[in-house]
Amino acid sequence: MAVLDILEFPDPRLRTLAEPVGAVTDATRVLIDDMFDTMYAAPGIGLAATQVDVHQRLLVMDVSEDKSEPQVFINPEVSVLDPEQGEYDEGCLSVPGFYETVSRPQRVSVNALDRDGKPFTLELEGLAAICLQHEIDHLDGKLFVDYLSPLKRQRIRKKLEKDQRRRA
Numbered sequence: 001m002a003v004l005d006i007l008e009f010p011d012p013r014l015r016t017l018a019e020p021v022g023a024v025t026d027a028t029r030v031l032i033d034d035m036f037d038t039m040y041a042a043p044g045i046g047l048a049a050t051q052v053d054v055h056q057r058l059l060v061m062d063v064s065e066d067k068s069e070p071q072v073f074i075n076p077e078v079s080v081l082d083p084e085q086g087e088y089d090e091g092c093l094s095v096p097g098f099y100e101t102v103s104r105p106q107r108v109s110v111n112a113l114d115r116d117g118k119p120f121t122l123e124l125e126g127l128a129a130i131c132l133q134h135e136i137d138h139l140d141g142k143l144f145v146d147y148l149s150p151l152k153r154q155r156i157r158k159k160l161e162k163d164q165r166r167r168a
């Protein structure tokens with residue numbers, strides 16, 4: 001059990017393209033447990049391995065009210081079921097203190113491996129669909145601030161750089 005350090009925007013390591021997980025091992029399960037500890041401690045609803053500086057295609061989330069539904073997705077592949085987009089005020093543990101409206105498809109299907117390496121398929125909608133896509137973006141080196149105007153992104157970057165200098 002361990003709470004890991006979370007990388008913060010504009011850390012260039014958040015731009016790393018994560019590699020597929022070759023085999024789901026005990027080490028993978030230790031990482032998954034540490035990522036849940038980190039996400040619940042924050043508290044957050046989703047965390048990608050990229051955010052803890054591990055560049056493997058793996059993410060955890062729990063969008064339930066009472067934090068009772070941990071979900072793990074290893075090597076997730078998403079397909080859009082309904083092209084209709086919905087708006088959601090997104091935040092991110094790597095962009096602390098900022099929430100901005102982002103549009104994404106509201107219904108997706110995902111193929112992934114579970115913590116035992118077993119493949120599964122799931123259809124998601126609403127917050128779960130949004131959160132999954134947000135987390136998969138991290139695995140591709142992408143952040144929700146990339147969907148905002150350059151001006152908004154710059155404002156956020158300056159503020160976070162200032163916070164980071166103050167803490168250093």
Ligand code: QAP
Nearest residue numbers: 044045046090091092093096097098131
């Ligand atoms: C991604 O984000 C997400 O700014 C998960 O000060 C969020 O768990 C997808 C958090 C919303 C869709 C909608 C953010 C915690 C947590 C902060 C999170 C903060 C403390 C963010």
Ligand code: CO
Nearest residue numbers: 091092093094
């Ligand atoms: Co995020």
